[in-house]
Amino acid sequence: MRQVDVAIVGAGSAGYTALGLIKQHTDSFVLINEGWYGTTCAKVGCMPSKVLIQIADDFDRLKKLPVEGIEGVDQARVNGEAVMKRVQTMRDGFVEKTITPWQKLPADKNLNGRAAFIDTNTLEITYADGRTEQVQAKQIILAPGSRPVLPPLWQDIEGVVTSDTFFEQASLPKKVAVIGLGVIGLELGQAIARLGVEVVGIEMADTLAGISDPEVRSKALELIGHDFPLYLGQAAQLESTENGVKVNFGEQSIEVDQVLAALGRRPNLDTLKLANAGIVLNERGMPDIDLSTMRIKSSNIYVAGDATGQKAILHEAADEGRIAAYNVIQALQQGEPKHYQARTELGMAFTHPNIGFFGKRFVELDPNHIAIGSYNFNMLGRPRVMQEFEGLIRLYADKTSKCLVGGEMIAPRGEHLLHQLAWVHQLKVEVAEILRLPFYHPNIEEGLRVALRDLAKQLYNEPVEEVVKA
Numbered sequence: 001m002r003q004v005d006v007a008i009v010g011a012g013s014a015g016y017t018a019l020g021l022i023k024q025h026t027d028s029f030v031l032i033n034e035g036w037y038g039t040t041c042a043k044v045g046c047m048p049s050k051v052l053i054q055i056a057d058d059f060d061r062l063k064k065l066p067v068e069g070i071e072g073v074d075q076a077r078v079n080g081e082a083v084m085k086r087v088q089t090m091r092d093g094f095v096e097k098t099i100t101p102w103q104k105l106p107a108d109k110n111l112n113g114r115a116a117f118i119d120t121n122t123l124e125i126t127y128a129d130g131r132t133e134q135v136q137a138k139q140i141i142l143a144p145g146s147r148p149v150l151p152p153l154w155q156d157i158e159g160v161v162t163s164d165t166f167f168e169q170a171s172l173p174k175k176v177a178v179i180g181l182g183v184i185g186l187e188l189g190q191a192i193a194r195l196g197v198e199v200v201g202i203e204m205a206d207t208l209a210g211i212s213d214p215e216v217r218s219k220a221l222e223l224i225g226h227d228f229p230l231y232l233g234q235a236a237q238l239e240s241t242e243n244g245v246k247v248n249f250g251e252q253s254i255e256v257d258q259v260l261a262a263l264g265r266r267p268n269l270d271t272l273k274l275a276n277a278g279i280v281l282n283e284r285g286m287p288d289i290d291l292s293t294m295r296i297k298s299s300n301i302y303v304a305g306d307a308t309g310q311k312a313i314l315h316e317a318a319d320e321g322r323i324a325a326y327n328v329i330q331a332l333q334q335g336e337p338k339h340y341q342a343r344t345e346l347g348m349a350f351t352h353p354n355i356g357f358f359g360k361r362f363v364e365l366d367p368n369h370i371a372i373g374s375y376n377f378n379m380l381g382r383p384r385v386m387q388e389f390e391g392l393i394r395l396y397a398d399k400t401s402k403c404l405v406g407g408e409m410i411a412p413r414g415e416h417l418l419h420q421l422a423w424v425h426q427l428k429v430e431v432a433e434i435l436r437l438p439f440y441h442p443n444i445e446e447g448l449r450v451a452l453r454d455l456a457k458q459l460y461n462e463p464v465e466e467v468v469k470a
Contacts, residue, residue: 001134004028006328007123009115009272010143011102013039013314014305014321018141019101021325026332030135032125034114037102038095040145040306041314048091048167049187053350055083056191060352064387078195080172087167111135115144117277121300139300139328142272143321146265146306154238159245160259163188172197173258177247179236181208183349185262190227190351199228200256202249206233209349212363213408215374219392220355220410267307277301284309292339294324302328311345319343344426346418353391354414358422359406362396370396370405373455375447377412382442388412395421395451402430402459413444420448431455432464 005026008015011033022029041047062073102110113127122136148162161169163184174197178189181203193199201208208230211217221230234249244257270285279287279296286309287296294302304320306312319342327337348356373395383389391411398405404425411417424434431452439449456464 001122001136002030003136004030005137005332006030006139006141007032007115007135007137008141008143009033009123010145010268010305010307011037011099012143012145012305013041013317014143014307014324015141016098016101017318017321018143018304018325018328021322022328025329030109030111030137031102031105032111032113032115032123032135033102034112034144037099039098039314040312042094042098043091044164044167045184046314047094048087049163049184049191050350051087051090052083052167053187053191053352055086056194057352060194067387078172080195081170083195084167084169084171091167114271116271116273117275120277139302139331141302141304141321141324141328142269142307143303143305143317143324144268144272144307146267146309146312148261149263149266150261151263154259154261157238157240157245157259159240159257160238160261162261166260174198175244175256176200176258176260177202177236177245177254177256178260178262179203179247180262180264181230181232182262182264183209183347185260186224186349186351186355188260188262190224193228194352200247200254201228201230202234202236202247203230203232204235208232209351209355210347210357210361211355211408211410212357212361213394214362216355216362216392216394216408216410219376219390223353223390223410224351265306265312267309269303269307274301290337291342292323293327293337294320295327295337300331313347344422346422348415348418350415351410353388353410353412354418355410356414356418357406357408358418359404359425360396361406362394362408365396365405369399371399371455371458372396373451373453373458375451375454377444377447380442380444380447380450382444382446383412385442386412391447393417393447393451395455397431397455397459399459401428402432403428404431404434411444411447417444417448420445431459435464435466436468 005028006022007030009032065073111125113125115123118124125133148164154160176199178185178201181201186209189199189201207217236249239246245259246255289303294304302324304324305317323340346358375393377383377389377391393409393411395407396405435452439445
């Protein structure tokens with residue numbers, strides 16, 4: 001039996017980050033990975049979707065050009081095969097960069113097989129050819145990622161795809177039902193709709209992209225609804241037909257060429273046999289993870305990335321891999337785990353306009369303790385020039401501290417506004433101090449300033465001086 005200081009399970013963003021740090025402190029480690037190498041982000045998530053979204057945004061932009069005196073754009077058309085070829089070519093380039101570090105690992109440290117616990121410190125690796133090998137490790141980091149949720153009854157229906165298979169298509173489909181309007185479903189649904197695919201969006205919840213603010217939700221339904229119809233509060237059932245898939249929802253039914261099942265992702269912890277390591281699992285099959293240390297409580301096992309079932313996004317996975325590695329190194333040096341504070345939570349959908357939130361969502365706050373500032377962008381100069389003057393931003397501030405506690409929005413170039421807001425939120429800057437920061441004219445950020453001024457009127461008894469005293 002091989003004995004090592006550290007075993008890392010999973011070669012995605014969390015595992016990659018953890019390994020980079022572990023290698024600096026010990027040469028006694030193994031990386032165990034089942035299946036393909038590379039990150040979920042690069043292969044089936046963030047990056048291929050952003051390529052498709054960019055193509056869709058570029059094509060949609062053509063519709064706005066005639067009023068600017070640019071003629072002849074009505075001759076443009078979408079070549080679905082060329083679109084998907086572009087997506088796949090760029091995707092493959094992104095993936096190649098993520099797998100290069102694994103290719104450089106010695107073969108005896110890079111084990112491509114399925115891991116499962118035998119006891120607290122021992123993993124058995126089963127290889128594709130049936131061989132098995134046991135590895136005993138002092139410390140273990142689990143970063144096996146996640147997989148799309150797909151109901152058993154849908155798994156054998158031809159024409160049902162997930163985000164893991166959507167980007168493998170040779171061309172764009174003609175008619176699609178997107179079931180699940182979280183970030184993935186909404187992004188891909190709007191993108192292909194803008195490229196001429198007939199799309200219907202169906203969501204069991206009463207919102208989309210996780211929006212909890214009712215006013216932002218209403219505005220998002222209006223704006224995204226311009227691109228394809230949205231049906232909320234509807235459960236869908238599928239059945240195969242001769243020409244595709246029949247989708248039944250509510251009192252309606254439609255037949256489509258393809259169903260994109262975007263129902264979320266499930267952590268890949270269920271095949272690891274954690275019970276053999278003495279780990280107690282809850283009703284969801286998840287261990288008790290201390291998110292400030294990434295350690296499964298009272299164990300030598302750490303979990304990071306999508307496998308935690310928390311924030312399934314690359315930068316969060318990398319942070320969690322980093323924290324897990326720091327604490328594994330501490331443990332190897334007989335030290336106690338260090339606790340780390342999470343950064344300000346930040347989430348967004350790269351729809352058009354962007355949808356997102358920072359800090360606390362509306363539903364998490366007591367309306368009696370907060371003030372709300374808002375702006376809808378309809379009169380702001382720069383967005384009007386860009387023909388992107390629809391949206392709504394809602395900012396929440398604590399009445400006592402006068403600091404931002406969160407916000408939700410659907411806004412032009414909102415991805416940048418969200419970053420700026422998350423920064424000042426994490427720094428715990430008062431609204432008055434934010435208003436003393438520079439706002440260049442003309443810019444999207446001026447809309448943010450209007451919302452902050454709206455907040456300031458409610459938080460302060462006298463007008464805020466928006467200049468810095470000498």
